[in-house]
Amino acid sequence: MRARTLAREVQIYQPGGQLVDDGVHRLHAATGKASSIADALLRLAADPDVRTRMGEAARRRAAENYSVDKVISRYEAWFEETLASAVSRRP
Numbered sequence: 001m002r003a004r005t006l007a008r009e010v011q012i013y014q015p016g017g018q019l020v021d022d023g024v025h026r027l028h029a030a031t032g033k034a035s036s037i038a039d040a041l042l043r044l045a046a047d048p049d050v051r052t053r054m055g056e057a058a059r060r061r062a063a064e065n066y067s068v069d070k071v072i073s074r075y076e077a078w079f080e081e082t083l084a085s086a087v088s089r090r091p
Helices: 034-046 048-065 068-088
Strands: none
Touching (some): 034 048
């Protein structure tokens, strides 16, 4: 996450979540395949425009989706939903 806020693209594979889009915010590399990871790293190393474009896209996405206000709002909503659910299940 910190790399995104600094407009630096460092992630070349994603083992789980849906935080980034392939080719926009990152390059996909097959997990466990050294040649796939090497190809992605070579592409980033060879093309400063790709690094800049992807880094800026990642920075914008982080700013739009992970600002302190947005994260706090999500936590507040989650706590309210969790509390309401717990209260409704009480006998």
